[in-house]
Amino acid sequence: MKDRQFWTVTAGLALVFIVYWFLGHPIFKTDRIVMFFAVVLMIGTLIYYIRMAERGDQIFLRTIPGLKAIEEAVGRSTEMGKEVLYVPGIMDMDQVETVAGVIILGYVARMTSRYETPLNVPVSRSIVMKAARESCKESYLLEGRPDLFHEDMVHYLTDDQFAYAAGVNGIMNREKPAACLYMGKFYAESLILAETGNSIGAIQIAGTASPAQIPFFVTACDYTLIGEEFFAASAYLSQKPELIGGVKGQDMLKVVIISAIILATIFRFLHELGWVGWNVLDFLTIQ
Amino acid sequence: MSGVEIFGGWVAAFLTLAIFSYLYKDNPFYKIAEHIFVGVSAGYWTSMFFWTQIQPNLFGRLWPKMDPATMNSGFMKIWYGIYNVLGAIFPAVFPDGGIDKGHGMHLIYLIPFILGIMMLLSISSKLSWFARWGIAYTVGMAAGLRAYGFLNSNVIGQIKGSAVQFLGGLPFFNLLGDSIFNSLIIVVGTISGLIYFYFSKEHTGALGKIGRLGIYFLMISFGASFGFAVMGRISLLIGRFIDLIDYSKASYHHATIWILVLMVALLGYSAFKDRQKPTAPEAEV
Numbered sequence: 002m003k004d005r006q007f008w009t010v011t012a013g014l015a016l017v018f019i020v021y022w023f024l025g026h027p028i029f030k031t032d033r034i035v036m037f038f039a040v041v042l043m044i045g046t047l048i049y050y051i052r053m054a055e056r057g058d059q060i061f062l063r064t065i066p067g068l069k070a071i072e073e074a075v076g077r078s079t080e081m082g083k084e085v086l087y088v089p090g091i092m093d094m095d096q097v098e099t100v101a102g103v104i105i106l107g108y109v110a111r112m113t114s115r116y117e118t119p120l121n122v123p124v125s126r127s128i129v130m131k132a133a134r135e136s137c138k139e140s141y142l143l144e145g146r147p148d149l150f151h152e153d154m155v156h157y158l159t160d161d162q163f164a165y166a167a168g169v170n171g172i173m174n175r176e177k178p179a180a181c182l183y184m185g186k187f188y189a190e191s192l193i194l195a196e197t198g199n200s201i202g203a204i205q206i207a208g209t210a211s212p213a214q215i216p217f218f219v220t221a222c223d224y225t226l227i228g229e230e231f232f233a234a235s236a237y238l239s240q241k242p243e244l245i246g247g248v249k250g251q252d253m254l255k256v257v258i259i260s261a262i263i264l265a266t267i268f269r270f271l272h273e274l275g276w277v278g279w280n281v282l283d284f285l286t287i288q
Numbered sequence: 289m290s291g292v293e294i295f296g297g298w299v300a301a302f303l304t305l306a307i308f309s310y311l312y313k314d315n316p317f318y319k320i321a322e323h324i325f326v327g328v329s330a331g332y333w334t335s336m337f338f339w340t341q342i343q344p345n346l347f348g349r350l351w352p353k354m355d356p357a358t359m360n361s362g363f364m365k366i367w368y369g370i371y372n373v374l375g376a377i378f379p380a381v382f383p384d385g386g387i388d389k390g391h392g393m394h395l396i397y398l399i400p401f402i403l404g405i406m407m408l409l410s411i412s413s414k415l416s417w418f419a420r421w422g423i424a425y426t427v428g429m430a431a432g433l434r435a436y437g438f439l440n441s442n443v444i445g446q447i448k449g450s451a452v453q454f455l456g457g458l459p460f461f462n463l464l465g466d467s468i469f470n471s472l473i474i475v476v477g478t479i480s481g482l483i484y485f486y487f488s489k490e491h492t493g494a495l496g497k498i499g500r501l502g503i504y505f506l507m508i509s510f511g512a513s514f515g516f517a518v519m520g521r522i523s524l525l526i527g528r529f530i531d532l533i534d535y536s537k538a539s540y541h542h543a544t545i546w547i548l549v550l551m552v553a554l555l556g557y558s559a560f561k562d563r564q565k566p567t568a569p570e571a572e573v
Binding site for chain 1: 291307310314318319321322323325326327328329332333337368407410419420422423426427429430431434435436439440443444446447448450451452453454455456478479482483486487488489491505507509510511513514517521540545
């Protein structure tokens with residue numbers, strides 16, 4: 002009960018909702034009440050832990066092996082005097098993986114500016130190009146090296162999936178980067194990129210939440226950030242309280258989901274036995 | 289078969305074999321195919337986006353086909369006056385009488401229109417900050433729009449799907465269909481997988497063991513997914529081979545065979561010449 006303001010507002014909103022409910026709850030779709038409570042619970046939990054992080058409370062995040070490797074990869078590129086190739090996926094900024102990829106790009110750009118290592122970011126979407134440029138520019142400014150930043154380090158290739166893959170392959174073969182980082186949303190081009198990176202002997206780190214592409218990255222890359230590790234990585238690296246609080250909030254939601262699965266199984270069993278009339282499956286069916 | 293079709297077959301065979309030549313090493317044939325592919329697709333997608341999205345869906349809603357009944361108001365006269373000026377400059381984009389794509393007038397589309405212009409302002413170093421509005425809108429809109437869908441399918445749907453059915457005539461074990469055992473596997477896999485992705489506690493003791501079980505489940509599913517995807521890729525490869533076989537027929541003047549022979553000869557000659565070149569001395573470290 003540390004956050005008195007949060008609990009006061011929550012209690013106030015709950016009271017308003019109870020009054021609204023007993024007044025006949027006009028325009029409220031009662032068959033979607035599960036979804037309503039799920040959204041409220043999700044938002045409430047995330048806001049609570051983000052506020053906790055913003056207050057400065059210590060939030061522990063376990064280390065993710067792939068993260069340490071990013072620094073090693075940039076260091077290796079620096080030692081070899083070669084560039085770092087960063088691929089932020091093939092989708093637009095409306096995909097959460099792309100957003101996470103651009104956040105991690107900011108962290109990588111800070112390292113490359115610190116070590117004066119060339120950075121190459123080919124992109125396949127115009128909005129991603131703009132966002133990635135902003136992210137890199139900010140990183141180079143923060144490190145006090147705006148002189149090293151040039152807009153061409155983030156450059157557009159094409160929107161087409163396999164043409165983009167062919168273009169990135171060409172860059173890999175000709176520029177021979179020492180480190181290839183694939184962080185974003187990928188589809189069938191993932192193995193083409195990772196295999197080419199492997200063939201040129203680059204250290205490769207991938208991060209994606211695309212379930213069908215993770216196997217290819219696991220096979221061909223040195224480190225892979227699997228699914229939510231990738232999102233946690235962006236929080237861990239940025240050290241922004243809103244992201245770290247978000248990871249903690251999601252962890253709490255996982256506990257809620259695990260409890261809900263166990264409870265749903267128990268209630269289903271009791272319903273099948275005829276001991277409970279309430280059917281949990283009907284309750285969980287969103288109209 | 290027309291000359292154009294035969295020419296198309298030769299181009300397709302050349303580009304396919306040029307891309308395959310990458311299996312040998314990076315070479316001029318691959319570079320030609322790569323640059324054509326990247327350049328053509330960039331131009332193609334730009335044109336496609338404009339003529340399938342911006343012109344019909346954006347301009348088509350801002351300036352739909354003129355309706356004589358509504359053209360008397362002052363606003364409409366000014367609005368279509370702007371359109372006529374644009375039409376005088378770009379008649380193909382803004383044809384006479386409005387854009388007839390079956391849409392009504394929706395001035396709410398001025399918001400994406402303005403956001404789009406803001407994105408274009410990034411060419412000016414002083415006004416480039418305007419582009420952030422477009423990015424912010426895209427990210428915020430997508431986050432809100434997808435939250436509901438993910439919550440429905442990936443959270444509530446998963447909880448519902450994981451609730452094990454113990455009674456109701458389901459067999460305890462069935463290799464190919466629903467069974468209590470399979471349902472239990474799904475529950476254990478889901479819970480241990482969720483615990484593996486629990487970040488705010490060190491994975492030691494019981495938590496570490498359950499997390500370890502979770503990663504085993506994930507790896508098994510990745511293995512299955514890998515095999516499935518490879519099978520799909522093999523079918524794509526077979527598709528390309530079928531096309532190459534077609535282009536090797538007499539109707540295409542044996543395009544595949546001629547191009548293959550020429551490529552192998554040129555790459556072989558290039559490799560022979562490279563071998564004769566003196567190698568650069570190793571730099572001393």
